[in-house]
Amino acid sequence: MRTQYYYEPPRSGANFLEKLRPLVEPPLAYIVTLVGLVLGVWLTINGNKYGPRILILLIAFPIHELAHAVVADWLGDPTPRNYGRITPNPLAQLNLIGSFLMLIVGLGWAYVPIQPNNLRPNPRTGHMIVAVAGPVSNVILAILCAILWHALTPFVNNEIADAALRILYQFAWINLALFFFNLVPIAPLDGFFVLKGLLPYNMAFQLEKFQKYGMLVFLAVFFLAPFLGIPVLDYLIFAPANTITQLMFFGV
Numbered sequence: 001m002r003t004q005y006y007y008e009p010p011r012s013g014a015n016f017l018e019k020l021r022p023l024v025e026p027p028l029a030y031i032v033t034l035v036g037l038v039l040g041v042w043l044t045i046n047g048n049k050y051g052p053r054i055l056i057l058l059i060a061f062p063i064h065e066l067a068h069a070v071v072a073d074w075l076g077d078p079t080p081r082n083y084g085r086i087t088p089n090p091l092a093q094l095n096l097i098g099s100f101l102m103l104i105v106g107l108g109w110a111y112v113p114i115q116p117n118n119l120r121p122n123p124r125t126g127h128m129i130v131a132v133a134g135p136v137s138n139v140i141l142a143i144l145c146a147i148l149w150h151a152l153t154p155f156v157n158n159e160i161a162d163a164a165l166r167i168l169y170q171f172a173w174i175n176l177a178l179f180f181f182n183l184v185p186i187a188p189l190d191g192f193f194v195l196k197g198l199l200p201y202n203m204a205f206q207l208e209k210f211q212k213y214g215m216l217v218f219l220a221v222f223f224l225a226p227f228l229g230i231p232v233l234d235y236l237i238f239a240p241a242n243t244i245t246q247l248m249f250f251g252v
Helices: 028-045 050-074 096-105 123-155 159-182 190-198 201-208 211-227 232-250
Strands: none
Touching: 028 050, 028 159, 050 096, 050 123, 050 159, 123 159, 123 190, 123 232, 159 232, 190 201, 211 232
């Protein structure tokens, strides 16, 4: 007998809409976002590590989660729309604890609530399509950065233009790193649900049994292993992101 298909997002506390509602609802949300973007760009230009993290929170994370939300809505699940996630407001997509960790340690998360049983053509395949939409959005952002970089490079003749090129390169690398990170097949990352959608049903059913241990595996791989000196992040994320970014910008 087949069990009920379910998806439980990380238990990470309330999102910003519940904790800081006055700051994250339009029109004030757009002012906060604009100020944050200016601060993120300025810090990035000055080599401060918090600059790229702010840009991740205000651009990469929201677009990634919006892609999940739009595709889920398109496939018949009204949950993201009911939670106010079909919106251009970047702050509506963020999660309190995940955003805090992103700023402090450089590794965080956001998520969009969905109900896979509502998805077409079936819960497993629909969830796979929704899951892959987020990483694909990061690749699209990286490609757009590369296109702008190549378009602007011939006109670089001052420090401001040079700083813009550096930000485009770094932001492309960040999005490619997010792409590889999210496709690691460990729950609750997107890669787990992509793998589950690709496997035959019996194997996917067996894989689903390990979902409840996903957070423990996640912590072991991404926190404990680097602490012990095992370069998991280099092999899985940073090295491939570096290689693809070099190819996109320099062709070598």
